[in-house]
Amino acid sequence: MKSFLVVGLGRFGRHLTKRLAELGNEVMILDQDEEQVARLASVATAACVGDCQDEQVLASLGIRNFDVCFVCVRDDFQCSLEATATLKELGARCVVARADHERQIKFLKKIGADFVIHTEMDMAARAAMRFSARNAFDYFELTPKYAVFEIETPLEWEGRTVMEMDVRRRYNVNILGVKNGDEIEPLLSPDYRFEPDAHLIVAGDKEAGIRLMNEES
Numbered sequence: 001m002k003s004f005l006v007v008g009l010g011r012f013g014r015h016l017t018k019r020l021a022e023l024g025n026e027v028m029i030l031d032q033d034e035e036q037v038a039r040l041a042s043v044a045t046a047a048c049v050g051d052c053q054d055e056q057v058l059a060s061l062g063i064r065n066f067d068v069c070f071v072c073v074r075d076d077f078q079c080s081l082e083a084t085a086t087l088k089e090l091g092a093r094c095v096v097a098r099a100d101h102e103r104q105i106k107f108l109k110k111i112g113a114d115f116v117i118h119t120e121m122d123m124a125a126r127a128a129m130r131f132s133a134r135n136a137f138d139y140f141e142l143t144p145k146y147a148v149f150e151i152e153t154p155l156e157w158e159g160r161t162v163m164e165m166d167v168r169r170r171y172n173v174n175i176l177g178v179k180n181g182d183e184i185e186p187l188l189s190p191d192y193r194f195e196p197d198a199h200l201i202v203a204g205d206k207e208a209g210i211r212l213m214n215e216e217s
Contacts, residue, residue: 003027006020008031008052008083009039010073031049031052052073052082055090070097071096080104095114096116098118149209163191172208
């Protein structure tokens with residue numbers, strides 16, 4: 001279990017709060033809109049009505065105690081910048097800021113954001129990758145060079161084992177597991193024999209993964 005602070009309860013902040021709580025985490029919320037805070041008070045571990053641009057308000061929350069602070073302010077980039085900068089000055093371990101426009105990303109990073117989320121860019125990149133590849137079901141980019149993919153078993157692999165295919169050396173990816181419905185079974189044995197129509201979860205070099213996603217299946 002981790003401890004999170006969510007600053008700003010727009011649509012993204014609300015969904016984030018609910019999901020973090022569902023995952024069993026402690027979540028504190030902050031917004032100056034009393035109505036928005038009241039709506040999520042029963043979901044969050046703690047709630048505060050206040051201005052995120054007010055350093056005293058943020059300082060009163062014990063910022064160093066949170067594993068991650070999310071800045072989800074919408075339609076007020078100056079507010080987002082100030083909140084991000086103040087959180088870092090107060091000793092926040094990790095600040096994740098939300099950007100509405102691509103040009104905002106560099107400013108948020110410059111003033112201290114550890115990570116920046118641009119929902120439209122992220123979803124566009126994910127959708128482009130997923131639907132342009134021949135046999136991909138899902139795709140998640142961890143870094144510009146490293147990603148996780150959900151793919152069909154390539155035709156060449158069917159009936160052969162992980163060891164026989166020498167997947168790591170030949171394809172520069174690791175097999176993380178096999179997906180059955182909504183369940184993922186961790187794949188630990190090199191003796192696993194690939195089955196037709198199975199969905200594989202693989203991770204590794206992004207370019208290698210893209211080539212693999214376009215293998216005949």
